[in-house]
Amino acid sequence: MRRALHPLVWTAATATTALLLTACGTAGRDKDTRSPSVPSGVTAQAGSATSVHVMWDRSTDDRAVTAYEVFRTGKRVVSVPAAKHMIDIEGLAPSSPYTFTVRALDAAGNASPHSAPVPVTTLARTPADTRPPTRPTDVNGRVQGAGSVTLTWGRSSDDRKVTAYDIYQADSRVHSVPGATTTARVTGLRPGTVYTFTVRARDASDNSSPDSRPVDLTTASAPGAAPSTAPTALTATLRTTGPAAHTVDLTWIPPRTGAPVKEHQLHLNGEFATTIVWGGEPPTGRATYSFTVTDKPGTRYSVKLRAKLPDGNWGDFSAQRTVVVGQGPSSGAGRPDPEDRS
Structure with missing residues (x-):
């Protein structure tokens, strides 16, 4: 508890001095003068005749890195949030050499030194090309x-x-x-x-x-971490059910929780879509659910699930599956999960 001071002793001069000392002490403690580390692993890859893809590894800071700045031949061309570690630089000239560097910033405005410069030459301009490459195999x-x-x-x-x-x-x-x-x-x-x-x-x-x-x-669990509670063996298949309607059929295996899993959350394109609840006894093996979509061909639907655990919390997310309207009956089904217990 702060001790009361006698009014005759607590003069204006004393108050001013005390406030200045307090302010100086606080500023000394809070001021951040340490710069983040230099971004490493910087690469610059020509993506086309007019674009270059720049990537780098995370920097470290005694507080937190808040942004990265990308420079082209010494001139800043873009700033991105700290969570981002790549960017496409566009609007370049074909068959032209460029040099890129990256530096990190923190909340106090401290900037790291520039990374080592990385040279790159954009690709030559090609005649009109609209044919995409074939799908990568054996992933x-x-x-x-x-x-x-x-x-x-x-x-x-x-x-x-x-x-x-x-x-x-x-x-x-x-x-x-x-x-x-x-x-x-x-x-x-x-x-x-x-x-x-x-x-x-x-x-x-x-x-x-x-x-x-x-x-x-x-990825490997942290030491002492609880087992994963994610649904496994998720598949998603798309079938046409009308002139402009399609049905997405999902199958998966609920996680082992020591009790029946009565609810799942379905997330569609990264957003919560619905809660799946069984009216009777929940399935003991593979679960199924279907929903209808009516968007145009080429529309992508990415789905993932998580289960409601016996303690009332939501568990880990499953793997994600993607289906594309107009790309066949089983687009995005994916490889069966190695933990498939069906």
């Missing part, structure tokens, strides 16, 4: 500990040339590699989490292939 993955995975795939073909492969996680591009490369390492993942990856091939005109078959990978 496989290997978990490397709790925070990274390695993916491999077979080469795609194109009437001109495959210039890049893009790796997607739950419909978001997370990595790109040159067209001569058929392997990629994805880092920065969470422990004990199921991830769904697909690969697309791209040519110099930025035509992208259809998605590869999805591959599900679950």
Whole structure:
């Protein structure tokens, strides 16, 4: 408890001095003068005749990195949030050399030194090309500990040339590699989490292939962590049920929780869509659910599930499946999960 001061002792001069001392002390404690670390692993890949894809690894800071700035030949061209580690720089000239660097910023405005400069030359302009590469095949993955995975795939073909492969996680591009490369390492993942990856091939005109078959990978759990509560073996198939109507059929295996799982949440395109509740006894093996969609051909639907646990909390999300209207009866079904218990 603060002790009361005698009014004759607490003069205006004393108050001013005390306030200044307090302010100086607070400023000394709160001021952040330490810059983030230099971004490493910077790469610049020509994606087309007019674009370059720049990627980098995370920087560290004593507080938090809040943004990254990308520079082209010493001039800043874009700033992105700290969660982002890649960007497409567009509007470039064909067959032209460029140099890119990246630096990190924190909330106090401290900037890291620039990364090592990375040179790149945009591709030559090609005649009109609207034909996409073929779908990448033989996609496989290997978990490397709790925070990274390695993916491999077979080469795609194109009437001109495959210039890049893009790796997607739950419909978001997370990595790109040159067209001569058929392997990629994805880092920065969470422990004990199921991830769904697909690969697309791209040519110099930025035509992208259809998605590869999805591959599900679950990172290693943190020491002492509880087992995953995600539904497994999720499949999604699309069938036409009318002139402009389609039905998405889902099947999956509920998680083992020690009690029947009576509810699941369905998330569609990253947003909560509905709660699935059985009127009678919930299924003991494989569960099924169907819903109707009426959008035009080419519309993508990405679905994932999570179960309501006996303690009332929602469990981990399942792998994600994607179906595309007009791409056949089983688009996005994916490979059966290795934990399939049907």
